[in-house]
């Protein structure tokens with residue numbers, strides 16, 4: 001089966017509309033949302049404030065290339081409260097993203113869009129994960145069916161944002177993922193807020209992508 005046939009099969013499936021603003025007749029490619037720090041690049045305790053601070057997680061460029069080749073669009077969703085803390089500017093953030101995109105494209109991948117929250121955790125905005133605002137924004141802009149999309153992240157708040165938006169959560173153990181995994185293990189039998197089973201857990205973005213591609217090929 002070719003990739004194009006696979007996409008046709010996938011988008012012809014019917015799902016309950018998650019958002020009435022989405023035109024379900026003209027859905028875009030299957031989508032994987034990817035958190036940035038701790039998934040694509042290494043976390044730094046004092047933030048990633050310049051391209052010099054940006055170090056790709058091993059295999060992440062290859063993973064993004066695999067998604068692109070398989071017909072998925074990749075959307076980056078990232079909390080960047082360092083902007084509100086005035087540690088760097090939106091211009092400097094976008095320069096980092098430009099370099100990141102160039103490196104990903106050189107590796108054979110493509111990032112369709114980057115959505116970021118610049119607010120403080122205390123700002124009570126709709127966009128900072130664990131809230132789903134960034135995912136809703138991307139879904140409206142690119143006409144994405146959220147219920148068939150994945151969100152790959154390394155933090156509890158990524159998993160919560162995925163669930164809040166109706167996406168499929170996938171936790172990776174890079175970045176802060178090990179801590180998030182332990183939190184999930186402690187809470188998975190309870191029914192309180194922040195609980196999000198079933199949760200798929202993979203070592204890193206490369207293994208996460210291998211899993212998604214293998215699973216969805218079986219589905220169609």
Ligand SMILES: [Zn+2]
Pocket residue numbers: 117118119125126127128
């Ligand atoms: Zn925000």
